[in-house]
Amino acid sequence: DTEVTQTPKHLVMGMTNKKSLKCEQHMGHRAMYWYKQKAKKPPELMFVYSYEKLSINESVPSRFSPECPNSSLLNLHLHALQPEDSALYLCASSQVGTDYGYTFGSGTRLTVV
Amino acid sequence: KQEVTQIPAALSVPEGENLVLNCSFTDSAIYNLQWFRQDPGKGLTSLLLIQSSQREQTSGRLNASLDKSSGRSTLYIAASQPGDSATYLCAVKLTYNTDKLIFGTGTRLQVFP
Numbered sequence: 001d002t003e004v005t006q007t008p009k010h011l012v013m014g015m016t017n018k019k020s021l022k023c024e025q026h027m028g029h030r031a032m033y034w035y036k037q038k039a040k041k042p043p044e045l046m047f048v049y050s051y052e053k054l055s056i057n058e059s060v061p062s063r064f065s066p067e068c069p070n071s072s073l074l075n076l077h078l079h080a081l082q083p084e085d086s087a088l089y090l091c092a093s094s095q096v097g098t099d100y101g102y103t104f105g106s107g108t109r110l111t112v113v
Numbered sequence: 114k115q116e117v118t119q120i121p122a123a124l125s126v127p128e129g130e131n132l133v134l135n136c137s138f139t140d141s142a143i144y145n146l147q148w149f150r151q152d153p154g155k156g157l158t159s160l161l162l163i164q165s166s167q168r169e170q171t172s173g174r175l176n177a178s179l180d181k182s183s184g185r186s187t188l189y190i191a192a193s194q195p196g197d198s199a200t201y202l203c204a205v206k207l208t209y210n211t212d213k214l215i216f217g218t219g220t221r222l223q224v225f226p
Contacts, residue, residue, distance in 0.1 A: 056212050090156055104157035
């Protein structure tokens with residue numbers, strides 16, 4: 001298995017809702033990432049997990065809450081989002097270390113109404 | 114601060130042309146550079162990964178070169194096809210922050226029949 005699987009593919013949520021994005025990989029990668037991408041912009045890093053521990057939080061608002069329950073799974077919990085949070089959310093994984101590239105999932109298109 | 118720029122921002126060419134996409138980075142302290150393809154509204158697909166010690170990598174009709182000292186990489190696409198239409202992103206992994214990919218601004222490519 002050489003894929004990163006993200007669910008759901010599309011999500012519409014109200015500003016008072018709570019929802020979660022899920023990301024899964026079975027490549028044995030021990031680093032996992034959340035990126036946010038707005039239209040016609042490059043992806044922006046949000047969070048990094050290394051060996052299931054949060055190693056980087058790029059000053060992301062607390063309405064985004066990441067979780068890494070095990071080495072294969074990464075969640076992003078969403079609560080009280082704003083319309084400007086609408087974007088494509090991308091999950092990625094890699095081996096820990098300097099020589100490795102990243103594998104990205106197909107993303108979750110989030111719309112906040 | 115590392116900045117990654119891609120030129121041109123957009124490119125429209127007839128089928129069959131050979132293409133060169135450019136990626137420039139300001140800080141040569143990189144471990145590797147990765148080229149990605151992104152179709153509209155989709156995730157990132159890795160095309161080629163070049164380590165800092167390498168000069169080039171090839172995969173099918175794609176060839177990527179790296180000149181770390183001058184801060185440049187090029188992606189060469191031979192005999193372009195309409196199916197090559199997508200946005201192409203380069204990204205560098207820094208030596209002093211290996212958890213963070215720095216993405217370029219992207220080149221939007223359209224190949225018409």
